[in-house]
Every structure is written in C-alpha cells, then in structure tokens.
Amino acid sequence: MKLSDIDVAVIGSGPAGMAAAIRxxxxxxEHVLILERQEQLGGLLHQCxxxxxxxxxxxxxxxxxxxxxxFAEKVKxxxxxxxLETMVTQISPDRQITAVNNREGILRLKPKSIVLAMxxxxxxxxxxxxxxxxxxxxxxxxxxQRFVNVEGWIPGKKVVILGSGDIGMIMARRLTLEGAEVRxxxxxxxYIGGLTRNEVQCLHDFHIPLLLEHTVTEIHGQQRLEAxxxxxxxxxxxxxxxxxxxxxxxxxxxxxxxxxxNELSRMAGVETDPLTGGxxxxxxxxxxxxxxxxxxxxxxxxxxxxxxxxxxxxxGAWAAxxxxxxxxxxxxxxxxxxxxxxxxIVPQTISAQHDVTLYARxxxxxxxxxxxxxxIFAKSLRVVKPGEMLKIDLSHSxxxxxxxxxxxxxxxxxxxxxxx
Amino acid sequence: xAQMETEVLIIGGGVLGAAVARxxxxxxxxxxxxxxxxxxxxGSTKTNxxxxxxxxxxxxFRSEYHRSKLVWDSMxxxxxxCQELDVPFKKVGELALIRNNExxxxxxxLKSRAEKIGIKTHEFIDQETLRRMEPHVxxxxxxxxxxxxxxxxxxxRLTIGLIENAGQNGVKVMRETEVVRISQDANQFKVETxxxxxxxxxxxxxxxxxxxxxxxxxxxxxxxxxxIRGYVGILDKNxxxxxxxxxxxxxxxxxxxxxxxxxxxxxxxxxxxxQPALRGDCxxxxxxxxxxxxxxxxxxxxxxxxxxxxxxxGFLMFRNWEVxxxxxxxxxSQKVPRFISICIGYPGVSAAPAAAREVTELLRQEGLKLExxxxxxxxxxxxxxxxxxxxxxxxxxxxxxxxxxxxxxxCETVSEGEIVEAIRxxxxxxxxxxxxxxxxxxxxxxxxxxxxxxxxxxxELGLSEEKITKKGRESRLLLYKSKDxxxxxx
Numbered sequence: 003m004k005l006s007d008i009d010v011a012v013i014g015s016g017p018a019g020m021a022a023a024i025r026x027x028x029x030x031x032e033h034v035l036i037l038e039r040q041e042q043l044g045g046l047l048h049q050c051x052x053x054x055x056x057x058x059x060x061x062x063x064x065x066x067x068x069x070x071x072x073f074a075e076k077v078k079x080x081x082x083x084x085x086l087e088t089m090v091t092q093i094s095p096d097r098q099i100t101a102v103n104n105r106e107g108i109l110r111l112k113p114k115s116i117v118l119a120m121x122x123x124x125x126x127x128x129x130x131x132x133x134x135x136x137x138x139x140x141x142x143x144x145x146x147q148r149f150v151n152v153e154g155w156i157p158g159k160k161v162v163i164l165g166s167g168d169i170g171m172i173m174a175r176r177l178t179l180e181g182a183e184v185r186x187x188x189x190x191x192x193y194i195g196g197l198t199r200n201e202v203q204c205l206h207d208f209h210i211p212l213l214l215e216h217t218v219t220e221i222h223g224q225q226r227l228e229a230x231x232x233x234x235x236x237x238x239x240x241x242x243x244x245x246x247x248x249x250x251x252x253x254x255x256x257x258x259x260x261x262x263x264n265e266l267s268r269m270a271g272v273e274t275d276p277l278t279g280g281x282x283x284x285x286x287x288x289x290x291x292x293x294x295x296x297x298x299x300x301x302x303x304x305x306x307x308x309x310x311x312x313x314x315x316x317x318g319a320w321a322a323x324x325x326x327x328x329x330x331x332x333x334x335x336x337x338x339x340x341x342x343x344x345x346x347i348v349p350q351t352i353s354a355q356h357d358v359t360l361y362a363r364x365x366x367x368x369x370x371x372x373x374x375x376x377x378i379f380a381k382s383l384r385v386v387k388p389g390e391m392l393k394i395d396l397s398h399s400x401x402x403x404x405x406x407x408x409x410x411x412x413x414x415x416x417x418x419x420x421x422x
Numbered sequence: 423x424a425q426m427e428t429e430v431l432i433i434g435g436g437v438l439g440a441a442v443a444r445x446x447x448x449x450x451x452x453x454x455x456x457x458x459x460x461x462x463x464x465g466s467t468k469t470n471x472x473x474x475x476x477x478x479x480x481x482x483f484r485s486e487y488h489r490s491k492l493v494w495d496s497m498x499x500x501x502x503x504c505q506e507l508d509v510p511f512k513k514v515g516e517l518a519l520i521r522n523n524e525x526x527x528x529x530x531x532l533k534s535r536a537e538k539i540g541i542k543t544h545e546f547i548d549q550e551t552l553r554r555m556e557p558h559v560x561x562x563x564x565x566x567x568x569x570x571x572x573x574x575x576x577x578x579r580l581t582i583g584l585i586e587n588a589g590q591n592g593v594k595v596m597r598e599t600e601v602v603r604i605s606q607d608a609n610q611f612k613v614e615t616x617x618x619x620x621x622x623x624x625x626x627x628x629x630x631x632x633x634x635x636x637x638x639x640x641x642x643x644x645x646x647x648x649x650i651r652g653y654v655g656i657l658d659k660n661x662x663x664x665x666x667x668x669x670x671x672x673x674x675x676x677x678x679x680x681x682x683x684x685x686x687x688x689x690x691x692x693x694x695x696x697q698p699a700l701r702g703d704c705x706x707x708x709x710x711x712x713x714x715x716x717x718x719x720x721x722x723x724x725x726x727x728x729x730x731x732x733x734x735x736g737f738l739m740f741r742n743w744e745v746x747x748x749x750x751x752x753x754x755s756q757k758v759p760r761f762i763s764i765c766i767g768y769p770g771v772s773a774a775p776a777a778a779r780e781v782t783e784l785l786r787q788e789g790l791k792l793e794x795x796x797x798x799x800x801x802x803x804x805x806x807x808x809x810x811x812x813x814x815x816x817x818x819x820x821x822x823x824x825x826x827x828x829x830x831x832x833c834e835t836v837s838e839g840e841i842v843e844a845i846r847x848x849x850x851x852x853x854x855x856x857x858x859x860x861x862x863x864x865x866x867x868x869x870x871x872x873x874x875x876x877x878x879x880x881x882e883l884g885l886s887e888e889k890i891t892k893k894g895r896e897s898r899l900l901l902y903k904s905k906d907x908x909x910x911x912x
Contacts, residue, residue, distance in 0.1 A: 039829065039832060087828060089829035089832060089835070091829075091835060102816070102820070102827050102829060103827050103828070104820065104824035104825060104826075104827035104828045104838075105824070105827070106827075107816075107817050107820040107821065107827055108813060108816055108817055108820070108827075123865075123866045123869060123870065124866070124869050126731070126732075126865075126866060126867035126868075126869055127867065128656070128730065128731050128732030128733060128867045129728065129730060129731060129867075131706075131708075131711050131727070131730060131733060133705065133706050133707045133708045133711065134705045134706065135703075135704065135705045136704065136705075136734065137892070137897060138852075138891065138892035138893070138897035138898060138899050139899070141872070142869045144869065145868075145869050145870075145872055145873065148873045149873055149900060150904065152873070153873055153876075153877070153887070154903065154904040155887060155888070155900040155902070155903060155904060156900070156901065156902040156903070156904060156906065156907060157899070157900055157901065158901045158902070159901065159902065159907055180904065180905070180907055180908065181905075181906075181907025181908040181910070181911055182907055219708070220705070221705070225893075225895050225896035225897040226896055226897055226898060226901075241708075252901060253901075265660075265833075265865075268660070
C-alpha cells in the first residue's frame with residue numbers, strides 16, 4: 003500500500019468525510035486517503051436505520067445506511083484510498099499524521115492537506131451531573147441505537163429518555179417498535195431540542211409523553227436502574243419542590259446534546275470556537291492552521307445530514323486546491339459577529355469576493371422576528387428555534403456593500419415568546 | 423467451594439486486604455482472601471483521590487496518633503512497592519494555599535510542630551513563586567506551604583498489583599464471595615459464605631465499610647465507626663496541564679475538604695464535601711456537586727463545569743469523636759482471640775504498606791507462626807498499557823499481537839489487546855475493564871466503546887452478550903434480544 007505523496011488525507015468517513023474525499027478527488031487531487039477507525043465506511047450512518055436522509059441532497063427519502071452506501075460506492079469508483087480500523091492518534095501543526103492499526107502498526111503520513119471530519123460525540127451522564135446512584139441501564143441514545151440496530155440487543159423494556167435531541171426521539175420510536183414502553187421523554191427547555199418532524203413522527207404518532215420543562219433529578223437502583231425521579235423546572239432550570247414524580251424504569255437514555263470531537267484538532271494547534279465547540283473556519287472551511295480544513299459535525303452540529311455533506315464538500319474542494327498550491331483569493335476578510343439571540347455563526351470569517359452560505363443557530367425560541375445581517379440583509383421569519391438551524395445565502399454583491407470588515411447577524415424580535 | 427481450610431482468612435479485597443495478603447505471602451502457610459464484589463478495590467479504594475500522604479496528614483502528624491504513624495511509616499515504602507508491582511507512582515508535591523495571616527499563623531504552628539518530630543520537608547513560598555509554579559491558581563491569598571514529597575498513585579491498579587503478587591506467591595483469592603456467618607470454637611473459626619465455608623485459625627477483617635459488621639459476626643464490638651461520604655469530580659484531560667501539584671485549600675465550612683490534584687493518568691480530580699450518609703449509598707446529590715464546584719473554583723476561579731466528565735461518591739469510615747478523627751482501627755480483638763480488624767478511614771491507601779506490616783505483627787502476637795518463604799518474589803509485571811509505551815515498544819507489541827493495533831476506546835486509546843489481557847487477568851465486567859484498562863473512563867464515558875467492550879467480554883468469556891454486567895450481580899447491561907419483546911406480546 004502506497005502511503006507517500008498523499009494530496010488530501012481525510013480523518014473520518016461519515017457523511018462528512020466521504021463527501022469531502024469525493025469532492026477532493028473530483029477537484030483533481032490525485033491521491034486522496036480516508037482514515038476510518040471503524041470496520042467499514044460510513045461512520046454513524048450504519049446505526050441510523052431510520053429514514054429522512056438525503057431528502058435534499060439526493061431529493062430522495064433514504065435510510066442512513068442507504069445514504070452512506072451511495073457515497074461509499076463513489077469512494078470505491080473514484081479509487082480513493084481507504085484505511086479502515088485505523089485510529090489517528092496525533093496530528094501535528096505541520097500536518098504530520100500518526101495513526102495506528104492492526105496491519106501496518108504505527109503509521110506516519112505527511113499529506114499536502116488534511117480534512118478534519120471526525121464528527122461529534124454525545125454528552126454523557128457524567129457531564130450532566132445527574133444525581134443519584136450508578137446502576138447499569140443508563141446509556142446515551144446513540145450507544146443504545148448501536149446496540150439495537152447493529153448488535154441486535156434491546157437494553158430494557160421500560161424506558162425514560164432525558165433530553166429531546168433527534169437521536170433520543172428517534173430511539174423513542176425505535177424502542178416502541180421493538181416492543182419496549184417509552185414512559186416519558188423529559189426536556190428541560192420549554193421546547194424540544196431536535197427537529198419538529200421528529201417530534202411529530204417519533205413522539206406524537208406513537209403517543210409517547212413529552213414532558214417539557216422537566217428533568218431527571220435522581221437515579222434509583224444499585225445494580226440495574228429501577229426508577230428515576232422527574233421534576234418540573236423553573237425558568238432558571240432548577241427543579242421545583244413538590245413536582246417530583248418517580249417513574250419506574252429499567253433504562254434511561256440520554257439525548258442531551260452533541261459535542262464536536264476536536265481533540266485531534268487541538269493537538270494540531272487548530273483554534274476552536276467556544277460557541278460551536280468546533281474549529282474557527284473561513285468560508286473555505288480552512289482552520290487557522292494552514293492546510294488543515296474541517297467539515298461537517300466536527301465544525302458545528304448540524305440538524306440534517308444533507309448539510310453535513312454539503313459543508314464537507316467545501317472543505318474537500320479547497321483542500322484539493324490547497325494541495326496543488328492554488329491561490330485561494332482570501333483578500334478582504336470579514337468577521338461575522340453573533341448579535342442579539344444568535345448563539346453562533348459558521349463560518350466565522352468570510353471574504354467579500356464570493357457568494358457564501360452562512361449557518362447560524364439562535365439561543366432562544368422566538369416568533370415573528372426579523373433576521374438581520376447588519377444593514378445588507380433582512381428577512382422576516384415566523385419562528386426561530388435553537389433546534390432548527392438558520393441558513394442564509396449572501397451574494398458577493400451584497401457583501402461588497404459592507405463598509406466595515408465585520409457584520410453582525412441578529413434576530414430583531416417583535417414579539418418575544420414568553421417562557422412557560 | 424464446598425469446604426476449605428486455611429491458616430489465615432482475609433475478608434476484603436480492597437487496598438488494605440490486598441496489602442495484608444501480599445505481606446503474608448512472604449511467609450509459609452495458607453492464606454485465603456475473599457472479596458464480595460466481582461473485582462478488587464471496588465469499595466473505598468476506588469473512590470480514593472489517589473494522593474499518597476496528604477499534607478494534612480504529614481503536617482498534622484502526631485506520634486500519638488496511630489493513623490499518622492502508619493501514614494508516615496508508609497511513605498518510604500510506597501515508591502519501592504509501586505516499582506515492585508509495576509504500577510504508577512508519581513511525585514507531584516503539594517501546595518497548601520494560604521489565604522490570610524490567620525491561616526499563615528496556623529500553618530507556621532503546624533510546620534514547627536512537624537519539624538520538632540523530624541519532618542522538615544515543608545517550605546513556605548510567596549505569592550509570586552506560587553504563581554510561577556501554578557499560574558492558573560487563584561491570585562487571592564498570600565502564598566502556600568510547599569511539600570515536595572506528596573505523590574499520586576492509581577489505587578485500583580495498586581490493589582490489583584498487590585492481589586496478583588500475593589497470588590503468585592501462593593495466596594488463594596476468591597471473588598464474589600460474601601461472608602454471611604462466622605462461628606468459632608476454641609481453636610478455629612468457621613466462616614460461612616455464599617459459596618461454601620472456610621475453616622481458619624486467624625481472621626483479618628479488612629472489609630472496608632463493612633468492617634464493623636464483620637466484627638459483630640464474632641461479637642467483637644471493640645470499635646464504632648461512622649460512614650462519611652465524600653464526593654470526587656473528574657475533569658477532562660484537556661485540562662490535565664492546568665496544575666502540576668496537588669493543591670489543597672483549608673475548608674471554609676467544617677466537614678468539607680477542598681483538594682484539586684492531577685491523577686497519574688493525566689486527568690484532574692477535585693474532591694470536596696464530606697458528610698455523614700447512609701452506608702453504601704454512593705449516590706451523588708445536586709447539592710454536593712454544587713458545593714464541590716464552588717469549592718474547586720476557589721482554587722481555579724474560572725473553571726467551567728463543562729469540563730467535568732464524571733463524578734462519584736465514596737465512603738470513609740471514621741472513628742467516633744471520643745476516640746478522635748485521627749484514629750483508625752488496626753487491632754486485635756480484645757474479646758476474640760486471633761481476630762484482627764483493619765480500617766484506616768482516610769487515607770487508607772497512604773497507610774496501607776505500614777498497616778499491612780503491623781497486621782502481620784499482630785498476627786504473630788496472636789500466635790501465627792511466621793516462617794519466611796524463600797520462594798517469595800516481590801516482583802509482578804503489569805499488563806502493557808499501549809498508550810503509555812514509547813513508539814518502538816508499541817510497534818513490537820503490535821508485531822507480536824496485532825490486537826494491540828486495534829483501538830477500542832478512542833478517548834483513552836485503549837487497544838483490544840489490552841482488553842483481552844485484562845480479561846485474562848480476571849476482569850469479567852464492563853467496570854472491571856474500565857478500572858483495569860481505562861476503556862470507558864475518558865471524556866465520552868464509554869459512549870463509543872461500551873458495545874465493543876461488551877462484545878469482546880462475551881467472546882473471551884464464552885458468554886452471550888446478555889450475560890455481561892456492568893459490575894456483577896444483577897447489573898446486566900442488555901436485558902433482551904432483538905424481537906424478544908415483540909414475541910412476548912404475541
């Protein structure tokens with residue numbers, strides 16, 4: 003196996019990594035290499051056996067494995083080199099990669115450019131600090147998804163789900179279909195964490211109780227989980243005395259947020275944005291470290307797989323151009339600043355010379371608002387929710403109107419939604 | 423086991439029972455150790471903060487305190503012991519922060535008292551030096567008292583090292599073996615367990631939080647112990663370099679401690695509130711976690727709670743006020759011959775080497791013949807830790823067994839080879855793998871590796887994945903096979 007003269011190395015082969023690698027190849031990079039720690043291409047798509055993938059990208063309703071398969075076939079057809087069961091343990095600022103697997107042992111690679119596509123991980127119980135005992139039967143929704151959909155095991159039959167992220171809601175439906183009883187989905191916020199379509203299709207359609215402004219205040223059971231206490235919370239998200247109810251259950255799933263996986267990025271000296279948890283990138287998805295690009299959920303957590311692949315394609319295309327030392331035309335840098343009710347914006351910097359699509363997430367749910375981009379852009383929106391990402395297309399002619407080298411994105415509310 | 427006989431029976435496979443077993447394995451004669459859990463060191467040992475000999479102990483050392491003497495006597499023994507057992511030991515030093523002149527006066531008094539009895543390692547450092555040594559620590563305060571001798575260990579690995587070395591030297595160890603009844607006649611005890619009975623001449627009761635319960639089984643109520651619950655939080659390895667020393671701050675409220683320390687594996691631990699609680703109730707509460715965070719922020723003011731990856735509670739057994747907080751139990755029963763109890767409370771790990779010697783001496787006084795076994799070897803080789811090896815050795819390992827090149831736990835870079843080796847060494851559960859290899863101990867807390875570890879456990883143990891538990895007994899992880907529940911509905 004030839005592991006020298008690599009143009010673009012892509013770390014990870016989920017919907018981001020494969021899209022980036024394919025695009026890099028299509029942009030003319032000769033030697034593209036994917037490093038994947040699992041046994042097969044596809045990352046977490048394998049365990050996402052539900053549909054809803056590719057509605058925009060392929061304009062077809064696919065399952066996760068189907069979506070992944072289409073990319074995997076293309077990876078094969080294009081002759082992209084793949085190293086499976088290969089764990090990258092280090093990336094240095096000068097783009098040297100150290101990896102380990104059970105065939106080549108320890109590998110050192112020096113590609114011309116790198117695309118980070120490691121995706122994200124789930125927040126755990128430890129990070130949430132859920133009080134109580136430490137029995138078996140507490141899993142993140144994604145771990146349970148792997149057990150049910152890949153390994154063929156059902157963790158338990160009386161289930162409570164904490165958090166209303168998409169994987170949690172999808173697992174509520176999945177476990178119901180497997181014959182388990184999902185007794186409640188508790189969400190600490192006054193609105194769900196995931197997509198509205200999942201609330202309808204996974205919870206309402208299956209009569210699964212959704213308890214908004216509720217959280218788990220205690221875990222019971224020494225050996226296996228026996229029950230959880232759930233309480234209503236006030237505006238400061240603190241449990242309200244007297245509202246506690248104990249729900250008997252053998253399984254608790256957590257779907258309380260995803261964290262971009264950037265330990266390797268930090269080793270490489272990549273600057274991360276505390277608001278996204280991912281690298282600070284420009285519109286080419288290049289990080290502060292020259293030649294290191296990033297795309298997909300490693301940059302920020304997307305709602306839809308389609309956007310993950312699209313964003314990663316940008317990183318793949320420009321990683322290929324970087325590899326052949328093409329001028330990127332990065333004159334006139336504009337910084338994007340989150341304003342009122344905006345939690346984050348990606349990319350964090352753009353150039354005035356090109357059209358660009360911005361992704362942004364709000365902090366709070368609001369209705370009847372205007373999304374404003376400084377004085378060059380305004381759009382009325384009926385509702386904005388943290389669980390649903392905003393996508394804003396700006397043309398270079400709009401950007402040329404900018405007098406400053408910064409633009410603030412904000413939500414100007416006419417009627418702020420009252421909590422509770 | 424239906425019925426067994428031995429000279430000495432040790433009850434409890436925590437760090438103290440293990441240390442006694444290893445000490446006794448120097449001599450001829452049969453020794454059995456029984457542990458009620460499925461693995462070793464799962465009681466107070468695993469909730470220990472890993473610090474060997476805390477400042478509070480050296481500084482407040484008084485020759486009249488039994489526990490202080492054990493801690494002090496253990497200090498020179500710990501490093502060579504860790505070397506013999508091939509387990510981590512790292513000298514980090516301690517900084518006891520001094521916030522005001524009142525505290526300074528108190529520390530001066532303690533320091534001069536310690537010097538009078540020959541402890542001369544402490545040194546006052548000013549705020550500027552402190553800042554140079556620990557730039558992220560609070561700028562409030564006037565300096566610190568520095569003790570370079572404080573070290574950190576891995577209590578569970580130390581315990582397993584002791585157990586394995588004792589095993590190599592002839593001690594029989596039995597897990598999932600819980601003592602339920604003890605009867606006695608003039609010459610021997612008959613100890614009944616859930617797995618049969620053991621006849622023995624001597625008992626070493628090192629049952630941790632159950633030490634007084636075991637003593638009551640032979641009507642030896644020489645001591646009263648109170649369970650005190652402590653809370654420990656673990657911070658992400660990203661913050662591993664934030665501090666280099668163990669840092670200690672005098673508590674604002676009685677019954678609270680406030681410690682932040684590096685661990686031998688590169689995380690930071692912070693430990694806080696101590697409160698009386700129901701024995702065995704290792705649950706954490708929102709309140710204790712909040713106080714924990716508030717306290718550690720007095721040391722590192724801008725610490726984000728997002729960096730906490732895990733927290734847990736554990737128990738220490740304390741003597742009653744009349745006897746004194748600084749006392750411990752290492753004694754032969756006044757009422758029952760040949761029955762020795764050992765319980766240090768805090769810090770049990772630091773005191774273990776000397777306490778084990780003392781127990782051996784007590785056994786001799788009670789009539790046990792100690793005849794040196796020429797075949798005793800103090801050395802035990804730990805299984806390889808892939809992540810900690812230099813690259814050349816990593817390569818050799820993979821060449822020998824390719825499973826060392828297959829990373830299963832990505833947060834801690836733990837390979838399949840290490841997991842298989844841990845199973846060979848006796849791990850049978852998910853937590854067993856976690857404490858022996860660190861798989862599942864990292865920032866994702868097993869989110870990624872749990873299904874993989876379960877699979878390897880099932881394969882190596884020749885069991886169905888359904889049978890794999892988190893921590894033994896009724897803690898099965900997967901209750902049903904796919905479609906089981908649907909078929910049950912039809």
